[in-house]
Amino acid sequence: MNLDFSLIDWEEMGQACLDTLQMLGYSAVFIFILGLPLGIILFLSSRSKLTVMKWMYGVLSFVVNILRSLPFIILIVAMIPLTRSIMGVSYGVEGTIPPLVIGAAPFFARLVETALREVDRGVIEAAHAMGASTFQVIRKVLLPEALPGLIAGMTITVVTLVSYTAMAGMVGGGGLGDLAIRYGYQRYEKEVMIVSVLIIIVMVQLLQMLGDRLVTHFTRK
Amino acid sequence: MIELKQLTKTYKTRNKPTTALANLNLSVQKGEIFGVIGHSGAGKSTLIRCINLLERPTSGEVWVGGVNLTSLGQKELQIQRRKISMIFQHFNLLSSSTVYDNIAFPLTLIRTPNSTIKAKVMELLSLVGLEEHKDKYPAQLSGGQKQRVGIARALASDPDVLLCDEATSALDPQTTDSILNLLLDINKRFKLTILLITHEMHVIQNICDRVAVIHDGDIVEQGPVAQVFLKPQHAVTREFIYRESSGQNAYNLILPNSNKGFTQRVKITFLGEQTYDSVLSQIVRETGVNFAILQGTISTIKQVPYGQLLVSFEGDPAGIDQTISKLRARNLDVEVMN
Numbered sequence: 001m002n003l004d005f006s007l008i009d010w011e012e013m014g015q016a017c018l019d020t021l022q023m024l025g026y027s028a029v030f031i032f033i034l035g036l037p038l039g040i041i042l043f044l045s046s047r048s049k050l051t052v053m054k055w056m057y058g059v060l061s062f063v064v065n066i067l068r069s070l071p072f073i074i075l076i077v078a079m080i081p082l083t084r085s086i087m088g089v090s091y092g093v094e095g096t097i098p099p100l101v102i103g104a105a106p107f108f109a110r111l112v113e114t115a116l117r118e119v120d121r122g123v124i125e126a127a128h129a130m131g132a133s134t135f136q137v138i139r140k141v142l143l144p145e146a147l148p149g150l151i152a153g154m155t156i157t158v159v160t161l162v163s164y165t166a167m168a169g170m171v172g173g174g175g176l177g178d179l180a181i182r183y184g185y186q187r188y189e190k191e192v193m194i195v196s197v198l199i200i201i202v203m204v205q206l207l208q209m210l211g212d213r214l215v216t217h218f219t220r221k
Numbered sequence: 222m223i224e225l226k227q228l229t230k231t232y233k234t235r236n237k238p239t240t241a242l243a244n245l246n247l248s249v250q251k252g253e254i255f256g257v258i259g260h261s262g263a264g265k266s267t268l269i270r271c272i273n274l275l276e277r278p279t280s281g282e283v284w285v286g287g288v289n290l291t292s293l294g295q296k297e298l299q300i301q302r303r304k305i306s307m308i309f310q311h312f313n314l315l316s317s318s319t320v321y322d323n324i325a326f327p328l329t330l331i332r333t334p335n336s337t338i339k340a341k342v343m344e345l346l347s348l349v350g351l352e353e354h355k356d357k358y359p360a361q362l363s364g365g366q367k368q369r370v371g372i373a374r375a376l377a378s379d380p381d382v383l384l385c386d387e388a389t390s391a392l393d394p395q396t397t398d399s400i401l402n403l404l405l406d407i408n409k410r411f412k413l414t415i416l417l418i419t420h421e422m423h424v425i426q427n428i429c430d431r432v433a434v435i436h437d438g439d440i441v442e443q444g445p446v447a448q449v450f451l452k453p454q455h456a457v458t459r460e461f462i463y464r465e466s467s468g469q470n471a472y473n474l475i476l477p478n479s480n481k482g483f484t485q486r487v488k489i490t491f492l493g494e495q496t497y498d499s500v501l502s503q504i505v506r507e508t509g510v511n512f513a514i515l516q517g518t519i520s521t522i523k524q525v526p527y528g529q530l531l532v533s534f535e536g537d538p539a540g541i542d543q544t545i546s547k548l549r550a551r552n553l554d555v556e557v558m559n
Binding site: 120122123125126127128129130131132133136140141144145147218220221 | 273275299300301302303305306307309311313314315316317318326327329330331358359360374378
């Protein structure tokens with residue numbers, strides 16, 4: 001196998017890296033903003049004894065499951081009209097962010113729900129016994145106690161996003177995945193594919209390491 | 222201070238409804254330490270959790286400090302709960318917060334200024350003897366220290382009532398005693414009403430003023446600790462007491478048939494300073510009756526000494542009768558057995 005790395009347009013590669021990081025960064029922010037409250041609502045409604053809340057859990061859980069089982073590539077295509085009305089375009093970095101958010105927020109919400117379930121029931125009960133309101137229990141007990149779990153969940157989500165952004169390349173989404181597919185897969189330029197994939201691997205490793213460090217830092221048990 | 226009226230709690234389980242509390246009535250006076258003892262499953266846990274409405278009773282009323290908690294909405298209940306603190310078997314501290322922040326927690330719920338919080342927390346830290354541990358996390362503390370943090374946190378909101386849910390059951394005997402002494406101390410110092418539930422008789426014996434025995438969701442016996450402890454009426458109560466004293470149940474004691482002539486078994490109970498007096502030997506010298514001690518205990522109930530002797534008198538029946546009436550004349554409780 002002959003490889004000639006001089007064929008690579010490093011400027012384009014740099015731009016692709018930047019694009020991927022932008023997609024990751026922006027969508028991570030929106031995933032957090034949407035997924036955290038959704039996860040909290042899932043958690044609270046699953047524990048509630050009220051019939052209304054039980055119904056709500058059923059409905060939300062169903063919607064979340066549907067969004068999670070939809071293949072991401074189909075979600076991108078299905079969301080094109082919505083994406084266009086929000087971002088003005090349905091391709092490129094901007095066009096990829098809404099499908100990424102809608103695709104990954106339910107996933108993150110589930111991870112939030114799971115992390116909150118890990119919080120000791122006794123501590124939540126103690127806070128209620130001290131006269132804490134539901135909002136105070138969320139802010140002062142659930143979130144701080146579940147913090148390592150939430151960070152771990154966000155790490156998993158962002159790592160999953162990396163592979164999602166690669167898929168976005170299929171529909172002209174931009175970024176490293178796009179580069180790997182267009183040059184490597186469609187034009188048989190193995191070198192570009194190898195370098196893009198290597199960069200993606202390094203990116204995932206770094207993200208996972210950062211996440212793990214933060215989890216360790218915030219774990220008090 | 223605490224008034225439970227016709228309290229009933231039933232759980233709907235898949236097969237059949239289970240009754241945890243059945244028409245239970247209970248009244249706890251201001252400033253006393255009231256103990257509820259029962260086996261696991263007797264309903265004591267449900268009982269204490271109904272007082273701050275962590276569990277909603279199926280029917281009945283809960284009154285604390287003259288307020289009917291069962292009639293309140295969520296907001297008012299939250300306000301009332303600040304005056305009813307609770308400590309737990311498994312401490313239930315925030316693992317992500319330091320000792321200091323755990324104790325400050327109830328105060329941060331009501332937007333207390335930081336300077337006030339600091340003064341209060343430092344005062345409580347010194348009360349429970351944990352000043353040098355204030356920046357540690359709960360995972361770095363021993364069980365006894367965690368419960369001290371729990372107690373300090375419970376006191377931070379200046380409560381009227383302290384509920385103790387098996388607060389010493391996860392601790393070793395020595396630590397248990399130090400926690401009990403701390404509870405006794407804060408009860409005296411702050412005139413705090415304490416309601417505790419336990420399955421250990423020595424907890425009741427050490428610090429409680431009054432005790433109730435709960436069995437199958439209802440109270441089967443209650444009264445001042447000395448009375449219940451020394452003259453238990455209900456079978457469940459007796460079992461708790463004799464298991465604790467590691468002695469045999471005096472009522473079931475099997476003795477060999479003696480052929481020493483007439484004997485009479487009696488149980489003599491001493492309470493207070495009298496316990497250390499030579500009453501028995503003075504009286505038998507006067508009446509000429511001999512005695513053998515079959516079983517005996519001398520201990521304290523909340524720092525008041527008591528003694529209980531199971532003796533067998535030997536002699537002529539008239540002398541024995543005279544001995545018994547002389548003992549009674551000295552205000553000793555004498556129970557004639559057989």
